[in-house]
Amino acid sequence: MGPHASTRCSTHPGTGTRARPSPARDSRASGAALAASLVLVSLLLGGCTAGNTATSPVTSTPSSSSSASPASSPSPSSSTGPARTAEPQVSTVVDRIETPWAVAFLPDGGALVTQRNPATVSLVRDGAVTEVGHIDAARPAGEGGLLGIALSPTFRTDQRVFLFYTAAEDNRVESFRYADGRLTDGRVILSGITKNTTHNGGRLAFGPDGFLYIGTGDAQDRSAPQNRTALNGKILRVTAEGQPAPGNPVPDSPVYSYGHRNVQGLAWDTAGRLWATEFGPTVDDEVNLIRAGGNYGWPEVTGAPHRSEYLDAAVVWPSTADSSPSGAAIVDGALWVGALRGERLWQIPLDGDRAGEPVAHLQGRYGRMRDVERAPDGSLWVLTDNGTESAILRVTPS
Numbered sequence: 001m002g003p004h005a006s007t008r009c010s011t012h013p014g015t016g017t018r019a020r021p022s023p024a025r026d027s028r029a030s031g032a033a034l035a036a037s038l039v040l041v042s043l044l045l046g047g048c049t050a051g052n053t054a055t056s057p058v059t060s061t062p063s064s065s066s067s068a069s070p071a072s073s074p075s076p077s078s079s080t081g082p083a084r085t086a087e088p089q090v091s092t093v094v095d096r097i098e099t100p101w102a103v104a105f106l107p108d109g110g111a112l113v114t115q116r117n118p119a120t121v122s123l124v125r126d127g128a129v130t131e132v133g134h135i136d137a138a139r140p141a142g143e144g145g146l147l148g149i150a151l152s153p154t155f156r157t158d159q160r161v162f163l164f165y166t167a168a169e170d171n172r173v174e175s176f177r178y179a180d181g182r183l184t185d186g187r188v189i190l191s192g193i194t195k196n197t198t199h200n201g202g203r204l205a206f207g208p209d210g211f212l213y214i215g216t217g218d219a220q221d222r223s224a225p226q227n228r229t230a231l232n233g234k235i236l237r238v239t240a241e242g243q244p245a246p247g248n249p250v251p252d253s254p255v256y257s258y259g260h261r262n263v264q265g266l267a268w269d270t271a272g273r274l275w276a277t278e279f280g281p282t283v284d285d286e287v288n289l290i291r292a293g294g295n296y297g298w299p300e301v302t303g304a305p306h307r308s309e310y311l312d313a314a315v316v317w318p319s320t321a322d323s324s325p326s327g328a329a330i331v332d333g334a335l336w337v338g339a340l341r342g343e344r345l346w347q348i349p350l351d352g353d354r355a356g357e358p359v360a361h362l363q364g365r366y367g368r369m370r371d372v373e374r375a376p377d378g379s380l381w382v383l384t385d386n387g388t389e390s391a392i393l394r395v396t397p398s
């Protein structure tokens with residue numbers, strides 16, 4: 001199948017490729033387990049039971065010239081830290097759904113949810129889940145499959161929906177028309193993003209500038225993120241037709257920022273600043289404040305090493321066992337981040353271009369969290385990632 005083969009969308013469940021229903025695991029599981037073990041060892045050696053700074057997230061200003069030092073905060077499970085907020089209220093929207101990965105809200109109040117492994121797009125309305133399309137060209141494997149979704153900023157007039165998925169040859173973005181409960185008229189707008197069983201990126205979001213931003217991963221090619229002509233290890237910025245957006249740092253290139261390992265979340269604040277989450281290796285999960293043309297360091301550096309040639313992360317989790325930050329959304333002046341391995345919802349207060357100390361919510365109560373999106377009513381929808389037993393939650397910050 002050629003890279004631009006059209007994708008047939010079916011409204012019939014059961015057609016096309018089906019993936020194993022078993023829950024997928026992060027490729028970093030063993031490494032993170034090792035890191036957790038090391039932390040445990042350090043705890044035992046240190047003889048401490050609280051105030052474990054080794055696993056506490058730290059924040060830094062994005063400027064490498066800053067003198068900001070890591071916060072010596074207590075562990076997130078401690079109740080003595082500053083600026084704690086009450087646990088948010090949680091209700092269940094969908095109590096059982098297979099591998100939901102991303103959600104986009106329709107103007108009519110429904111929501112479209114991608115499901116990675118069955119490669120289906122489903123309509124969620126009033127708690128009911130109805131399949132509206134199957135991406136036959138998707139080839140789910142490992143962390144790949146049907147991933148991100150974004151609605152056109154002019155959806156009311158053009159009905160276009162954008163999907164990121166892993167195909168036979170590559171990762172790609174295809175737009176469809178969604179009307180009358182069906183996806184039709186598939187048009188591949190960007191292909192040739194290298195795929196792998198891990199590090200596929202996959203997040204899609206339209207920015208306040210009306211252009212489509214695409215988070216990609218390094219697909220285990222460590223040369224790609226620092227190669228400014230490669231599509232992997234980047235945040236890309238393109239038009240709805242997949243062309244490089246005007247004003248990109250390098251003319252006629254879709255690359256917006258580089259040096260990323262595996263971008264998973266994209267969210268803009270009210271001032272138009274873009275914040276992005278990214279998986280670290282076994283250390284240094286990151287939240288980054290994204291600047292056009294910025295180099296975020298991978299694979300040369302991680303975290304916030306204050307090196308002049310790289311932009312520091314705004315938030316660093318030294319242990320990926322605490323986070324593995326995935327989807328993100330901004331509500332009430334805070335960045336809310338769903339954690340996969342961390343199995344919690346992180347609230348990160350934002351103050352201009354500074355990120356405050358992350359606060360953990362719902363730890364261990366709902367399993368892994370894959371996506372967080374702001375719903376039209378101002379609540380957060382959280383998509384959990386527990387294989388066939390995943391759920392969609394409605395979370396209302398207190």
Ligand SMILES: [Ca+2]
Pocket residue numbers: 259286296297298301302303313
């Ligand atoms: Ca980085």
